[in-house]
Amino acid sequence: MTQDLGPDEEARAERLMRMGEAPRSRAEAARKLVWVLPWLVFLASPVGDLAAGNHSTAATVAGWAGLAVFAAIYLAVVFRNMGRPFPEPVVGVLIGVLGALAVVLSLGLGDEWLGLFVYVSVCCGAAFPMRVAYWTVPLTTLALMLVGARVGQDTAWGLFLVVLMVGYSMTGVRQLVRTTVELRKARATVAQLAANEERLRLARDLHDLLGHSLSLITLKSELAGRMLPGQPEKAAQQVADIEQVSRQALVDVREAVTGYRRPRLAAELAGVQVALAAAGVTAVAPAESDLDLDGVPEESESALAWALREAVTNVVRHSGATRCTVELLRRQTLDGPVLELTVQDNGSGGSGKSSGKPSGKSVGKGFGNGLTGLTERLEKAGGSLEASRVKQGFRLVARVPTASGGPVVSEP
Numbered sequence: 001m002t003q004d005l006g007p008d009e010e011a012r013a014e015r016l017m018r019m020g021e022a023p024r025s026r027a028e029a030a031r032k033l034v035w036v037l038p039w040l041v042f043l044a045s046p047v048g049d050l051a052a053g054n055h056s057t058a059a060t061v062a063g064w065a066g067l068a069v070f071a072a073i074y075l076a077v078v079f080r081n082m083g084r085p086f087p088e089p090v091v092g093v094l095i096g097v098l099g100a101l102a103v104v105l106s107l108g109l110g111d112e113w114l115g116l117f118v119y120v121s122v123c124c125g126a127a128f129p130m131r132v133a134y135w136t137v138p139l140t141t142l143a144l145m146l147v148g149a150r151v152g153q154d155t156a157w158g159l160f161l162v163v164l165m166v167g168y169s170m171t172g173v174r175q176l177v178r179t180t181v182e183l184r185k186a187r188a189t190v191a192q193l194a195a196n197e198e199r200l201r202l203a204r205d206l207h208d209l210l211g212h213s214l215s216l217i218t219l220k221s222e223l224a225g226r227m228l229p230g231q232p233e234k235a236a237q238q239v240a241d242i243e244q245v246s247r248q249a250l251v252d253v254r255e256a257v258t259g260y261r262r263p264r265l266a267a268e269l270a271g272v273q274v275a276l277a278a279a280g281v282t283a284v285a286p287a288e289s290d291l292d293l294d295g296v297p298e299e300s301e302s303a304l305a306w307a308l309r310e311a312v313t314n315v316v317r318h319s320g321a322t323r324c325t326v327e328l329l330r331r332q333t334l335d336g337p338v339l340e341l342t343v344q345d346n347g348s349g350g351s352g353k354s355s356g357k358p359s360g361k362s363v364g365k366g367f368g369n370g371l372t373g374l375t376e377r378l379e380k381a382g383g384s385l386e387a388s389r390v391k392q393g394f395r396l397v398a399r400v401p402t403a404s405g406g407p408v409v410s411e412p
Contacts, residue, residue: 039122040071042115042116042118042119043067043071043115043116045112045113045115046063046067046105046109046112046113046115046116047067048112049063049109049110049112049113050063050064050067054110055109059108059109062108063105063108063109066101066104066105067105069097069101070098070101070102070105070116070119073094073097073098073101074098074119074122074123076094077091077094077095077098077123077126077127078122078123078126078127085127086127088129091127091128092128094123095120095123095124095127095128095136098116098119098120098123099120099140099143101116102116102117102119102120102143102147103143103147106147106148106151107147107150107151110151110152111148111151111152111154111155111156112155114144114147114148114151114152114155114156114159115159117140117141117143117144117147117159117163118159118162118163118166120140120143120163121137121140121141121163121164121166121167121170122166122167122170124136124137124140124167124170125137125166125167125168125169125170125171125174126170126171126173126174130171130174130175133167133170133171134171136167137163137164137167137168137171138164140163140167141160141163141164141167144156144159144160144163145157145160209249209252209253210249210252210253213245213246213248213249213252214249216245217242217245217246217249220238220239220241220242220245221238221242223235223238224238224239224242263302263305263306263309264301264302264305265291265293265301265304265305265308265328266288266291267305268305268308268309269285269286269288269291269308269326270288271309272285272308272309272312272326273285275312275313275316276312276315276316276324279315279316280322281315281316281321281322281323281324281345282322282323282324283324283326284323284324284325284326285325285326286326286327286328291328292330293339295402296339296400296402297381297400299380299381300339300381300382300383300400300401300402301400302381303377303378303380303381303383303398303400304328304339304341304383304398304400306374306377307341307343307374307377307378307385307396307398308326308341308343308398310370310371310374311343311396311398312324312326312343313370314370314371314394314396315343315345315347315394318347319345319347319348319393319394320347320348321345321346321347321393322346322347323345323346324343324344324345324346325342325343325344325345326341326342326343327340327341327342328340328341328342329342330402331399333399335401336401337401337402338383338399338400338401338402339399339400339401339402340397340398340399341397341398341399342395342396342397343395343396344390344393344394344395344396345393345394346392346393347393347394348393371385371387371396374398378398378399378400381400381401382400382401383398383399383400383401384398384399385397385398385399386398
């Protein structure tokens with residue numbers, strides 16, 4: 001299962017995905033435009049060349065007109081490509097015009113205009129299909145060098161890597177945006193499939209639990225109705241059977257609901273990472289794929305899940321920590337193999353109500369009700385709890401027994 005993203009990663013992924021979609025409002029369109037405008041810095045050289053009066057009046061007017069058309073086409077191609085791109089033939093024509101303008105203006109007005117090839121390369125990498133971008137970017141670089149050989153070879157060589165790399169960089173950005181969008185869609189699909197599977201499982205369980213019992217209750221109710229009033233003793237027996245079946249059905253339903261509500265260590269681990277990230281605490285925790293729960297009884301796993309939830313709740317509410325480390329290891333002890341959960345933070349608040357250092361299988365009286373209840377829960381599963389302040393922060397260690405035969409991590 002894919003590990004959940006923290007709030008910061010989620011926000012970055014959302015912003016990245018929105019880069020590849022059409023703006024939803026004028027404010028978002030303005031933000032996209034603001035993101036594009038700073039990249040017009042390479043137009044400073046042509047503007048400075050025209051403002052310096054280095055050319056005739058006709059050449060200056062033609063230069064301003066050509067620069068305005070070039071900038072307008074560039075902005076249209078790049079901005080539209082962020083949401084609803086032009087059809088491919090239109091994109092090809094527009095980028096062709098950009099390339100022609102870059103060549104003509106550079107040949108006519110000098111090497112200060114070679115920077116226009118940077119924008120042509122950006123458009124090739126951002127707007128063309130990948131298969132086309134892979135050869136149009138080096139073709140644009142080649143055009144830069146050929147024109148540069150006529151108007152300014154040193155300037156052309158200075159822009160060689162810029163034109164080549166910026167085009168391919170844009171293809172990488174496009175691929176990243178596309179991958180992010182596909183990943184978000186895949187995660188949504190997986191979540192929907194998981195919800196559907198859970199609903200199906202719930203429906204199957206309810207059918208298996210209640211189908212037979214309700215059918216039996218219906219049958220015995222019909223029998224009791226037919227036996228009254230002629231055979232009251234037999235009718236009473238049927239009613240007693242109905243009561244017994246209904247009670248057993250109620251027990252089965254309660255056990256099933258308890259199973260649904262039992263916390264799982266993998267789910268708790270994912271949840272606490274989200275909680276710590278939301279509280280601004282750096283979490284260091286094992287991935288779900290690294291969990292080894294072979295031979296761990298459900299009751300023991302549930303107890304460790306409760307321990308993890310309680311420990312992280314204390315970190316978030318009371319510790320003032322900036323870092324929290326979660327470890328889950330198998331160890332061999334004198335009492336046999338155990339699964340050990342360690343949660344340690346670098347804060348100063350501890351559990352909020354604790355003092356001293358508990359030892360053995362119990363928590364000292366100075367500890368709050370949460371840790372006391374947690375100790376009782378672990379002892380019921382045959383485990384133990386240790387909670388203490390350390391040199392920098394607070395440490396909680398919960399242990400539960402495991403079945404023999406699993407891999408064991410030796411005590412350090």
